[in-house]
Amino acid sequence: MMWPQFMSREFWYLKELDSYEEAAAALEEQGFDHVSEFFIESCEDRTWINGGGDALMEPLLLWLIEAYDEERLSPELAKKIAQAIQLQPKALEHILPKEVDFIIEGQETPICSFMFSAQSPFFRELIRRTKTRVGRKKVDMQRIKLSFFDYIREFVYTAHIVFLWREEPKYILNFIRQSQKLGMEKMAAFASEVYKRYLTPENTVQHLQLAQKEFLKDLETECCRYINEQNFGLKIEYREGVGLEVTLEHLLDEGVPVLDNLRRQISYLVCKKTVAEDTRLAKLIQSIPRLVGLDLSDTTGISSELLESFPSVKQLNLSNCDWLDDDHCFSIMKSSPGLIKLDLSKDTHLTFRTWGAMASLSKLINLDLSYCDQMDEDDFDLMASSCPRLGELFLKHTRLSDNGLASIGRNCVGLAVLDLSDCRNLVGEGLIELGVHAQGLQSLNLTNCSKIEPEYLEKFRKMLPGLTDLKV
Known part of the structure; x- marks a missing residue:
């Protein structure tokens, strides 16, 4: 069996085992923190995952997801696991269970509930309410457009949105607002960084005031950063x-x-x-x-x-x-x-x-x-x-x-x-x-x-x- 190239010494005992099944059982005996640490660390080695390591990663992930669904795994740790998965979206996508359907504009889209709920309090509560229903879970997303959701889904799985920069400034600004409402701070920060291309010496202060008024913290940060990069002889910062x-x-x-x-x-x-x-x-x-x-x-x-x-x-x-x-x-x-x-x-x-x-x-x-x-x-x-x-x-x-x-x-x-x-x-x-x-x-x-x-x-x-x- 192969192991992650830079596996920490605390996991070397796994090398003595005969199969990934035994390794999964041994890891799970040590508890959530131990399994999570191994999983997060291993997400950095794409070569190992593609070379067969996914056979161990999949049962560990399912075990962690089950614990999260039963509220035995903390939201903070779940978010770290989701962010680790985002490092290798292509290598790990096939092991993500997509057990919930979001219905958007009449179209059913299967999603991994763990990836969504771990990164957004809004989705966490929405999906939690579906857990008591019988059969495949379906959630009607009445207020979200499909094009908007496609961007959300891309970020949830990859921590990136390739073509968001093509949208109009007004659209991106609204995307920042919606990201904050969903409780997705990293997505709001990503969109704010994209929006920075539309800032100019003439409009930055206006955008800064808007960000402050609407509590758009990430846009506020980008506006401050833009002003500080100009030759104005001053630096600005919002301090708590x-x-x-x-x-x-x-x-x-x-x-x-x-x-x-x-x-x-x-x-x-x-x-x-x-x-x-x-x-x-x-x-x-x-x-x-x-x-x-x-x-x-x-x-x-x-x-x-x-x-x-x-x-x-x-x-x-x-x-x-x-x-x-x-x-x-x-x-x-x-x-x-x-x-x-x-x-x-x-x-x-x-x-x-x-x-x-x-x-x-x-x-x-x-x-x-x-x-x-x-x-x-x-x-x-x-x-x-x-x-x-x-x-x-x-x-x-x-x-x-x-x-x-x-x-x-x-x-x-x-x-x-x-x-x-x-x-x-x-x-x-x-x-x-x-x-x-x-x-x-x-x-x-x-x-x-x-x-x-x-x-x-x-x-x-x-x-x-x-x-x-x-x-x-």
């Missing part, structure tokens, strides 16, 4: 929990119309290098009605126009800005009193004036001051008293002392996440004060805090049984 994020590499004339069309969707804006110095940026930002976050990290400067009309945002990243000083911070904080998240890491020019001014940020719950090694004990004390509502604080690689940590514990009693990694002045006394007051602390990073004494750490652990994430 954030919305539309736009990264401005350069503020080019070619990109301005795109930004203008997208301004109502933009939630987060990232500006690179010299962009914040462009006097046009202030006007652009003012035109964005729902801007939640702004990232100016690593920028080389800021225009007076932007500073004077700084937007009111909830999230602000000013990390590693050499131009940033206390006066800039005053102006920015005054414009954004509703800040929830603020990143000032690596901003070593800031002084006690900024830490004191943070008292105006009454909603601030997330603060990053990592690598601000200019801060001393008094600075940490002032910062802590100015930001009593902090829930997350990041102080990596600072000169924080035990007294400073104790002050943070007394003032920021609502802390849930605290990063003190590389704070090498800590001995451990401050941990005790932290444990007394910050009873809700869930995550603490003490990596590379080499001077912390074990007895303090052990006592601290006992004080906070709810601390689920401690790195030392």
Whole structure:
């Protein structure tokens, strides 16, 4: 007997058996996961399948299908098996049982119910309802045209539709919609990639807005990818929990119309290098009605126009800005009193004036001051008293002392996440004060805090049984 050329070592025991019948029985004794792994792996070797391996693949597939029909095989595993079969549609087509007839426009079309139901919740439920009927199962597909179904069938068996590109754009767009309704994400992604050929610099934003409105995620992805490939000086991405994020590499004339069309969707804006110095940026930002976050990290400067009309945002990243000083911070904080998240890491020019001014940020719950090694004990004390509502604080690689940590514990009693990694002045006394007051602390990073004494750490652990994430 032949075996797949690159069969995993865990299946080598099969070589000791005398027939594929014995091999099938031995595999099935090990359970669904074992059989599925062998089947999926073997689908990659077409030569073995055509050379007689189908004699083993067929009983294994029928066994897996039976388990799936009886709901003993998970939908996730069934989908993986179906996708493996799609790798070798011609070699495996003859072993697929076609036990259900779809009636479309009066024509009966035999199909493999497993391949359809494993890839679509819609077909899974539709076929499931036929299982109790006597005789050959027939399903009347009243709302699907035969030409449309032919494309679905081709994709179900091959993960490809050869001639979809010949259809009109309107047809393909509707095909994407229907694919999503059927729960066939991969088919929707395939059709969206085909549709990309009809995108132009003039219509892409319109299609992007349509995709967002109708929740056509794959078309949305293709539109973003198309825009990012153009010489617009910008990149766009829809991020879960954030919305539309736009990264401005350069503020080019070619990109301005795109930004203008997208301004109502933009939630987060990232500006690179010299962009914040462009006097046009202030006007652009003012035109964005729902801007939640702004990232100016690593920028080389800021225009007076932007500073004077700084937007009111909830999230602000000013990390590693050499131009940033206390006066800039005053102006920015005054414009954004509703800040929830603020990143000032690596901003070593800031002084006690900024830490004191943070008292105006009454909603601030997330603060990053990592690598601000200019801060001393008094600075940490002032910062802590100015930001009593902090829930997350990041102080990596600072000169924080035990007294400073104790002050943070007394003032920021609502802390849930605290990063003190590389704070090498800590001995451990401050941990005790932290444990007394910050009873809700869930995550603490003490990596590379080499001077912390074990007895303090052990006592601290006992004080906070709810601390689920401690790195030392």
